[in-house]
Amino acid sequence: xxxxxxxxxxxxxxxxxxxxxxxxxxRRRYRFCGAAFVVDLSGWSALCEARTIxxxxxxxxxxxxxxxxxxxxxxxxxxxxxxxxxxAVFGDPARAVACGAEVISRCRDQLEDGLLAPCIGIASGxxxxxxxxxxxxxxxxxxxxxxxxxxTAGDLLVDQxxxxxxxxxxxxxxxxxxxxxxxxxxxxxILL
Numbered sequence: 001x002x003x004x005x006x007x008x009x010x011x012x013x014x015x016x017x018x019x020x021x022x023x024x025x026x027r028r029r030y031r032f033c034g035a036a037f038v039v040d041l042s043g044w045s046a047l048c049e050a051r052t053i054x055x056x057x058x059x060x061x062x063x064x065x066x067x068x069x070x071x072x073x074x075x076x077x078x079x080x081x082x083x084x085x086x087x088a089v090f091g092d093p094a095r096a097v098a099c100g101a102e103v104i105s106r107c108r109d110q111l112e113d114g115l116l117a118p119c120i121g122i123a124s125g126x127x128x129x130x131x132x133x134x135x136x137x138x139x140x141x142x143x144x145x146x147x148x149x150x151x152t153a154g155d156l157l158v159d160q161x162x163x164x165x166x167x168x169x170x171x172x173x174x175x176x177x178x179x180x181x182x183x184x185x186x187x188x189x190i191l192l
Contacts, residue, residue: 032129035096035122035162036143037076037088039067039103042153043115044084050115060084063116067103074099079135084116085148087135093124093158093165100156101171101192108154117153121146124161142180146187150178156190163188 041063047056064086068078076090076099090096100120107118121144127137139161146157157176158166173188 026128030128030130031126032089032135033126034089034091035093035124035165036127036135036137036139037071037090037096037100038121038140038143038147039086039088040119040121040147040151041084041116042119042151043117047115059116063107063118066107067118070099070103070106074102077131079129079131080133085144087140089127089129089135093122093162094170096122097156097158097162097166097171097190101190104154104156104192119147119151119153120156121148121151121159122157122162123159124165142185145178145180150176150187154192156192157187158190159185159187 041060044056044060047059051059060083061081064081067086068088071078071086071088071090074090074095075092076088076096078086078088080087090099100122103118103120121142123139123142123146125137125139125142127135127139129135139159142159146159151157157178158173163173172191174191176187176189177184178187179185
């Protein structure tokens with residue numbers, strides 16, 4: 001059996017069909033426990049309609065650059081960007097929430113036309129993370145749903161596991177509900 005360092009994840013996943021030992025190796029190599037941090041830029045579709053796609057992409061890229069610097073400053077790691085979304089991970093959920101609060105605060109003042117305001121979802125748990133490529137898992141799904149489908153411009157939403165990890169008294173928050181996989185779930189909106 002070959003080692004997995006340097007092999008593409010797609011190859012490893014294909015190999016798991018043939019050799020169950022690879023599933024264990026994939027999990028050991030890429031398993032990450034912490035917080036998934038997803039930023040969706042509100043108003044992306046409106047910006048694409050109002051300007052050229054090149055202008056929209058340049059503006060999103062500039063926002064991603066600012067957010068990436070804050071993620072790194074709080075000890076997180078950006079995994080990827082996709083269109084108007086940015087995906088990052090933090091080993092410490094408290095740092096993820098602190099970063100989210102700073103992103104919202106700093107970006108709020110820089111928006112000249114209200115487009116591309118950050119909507120942030122944070123969810124904690126186990127996931128698979130391939131640095132600079134992609135991430136998967138229930139926590140990623142929850143964070144994505146919170147950022148993309150539940151949050152409105154300038155919202156910082158966290159799942160219950162994140163709130164439990166950081167302590168309910170650390171940040172003022174209010175309860176919200178969202179739907180994922182056919183179930184209503186509880187989350188918290190951090191009041192900034």
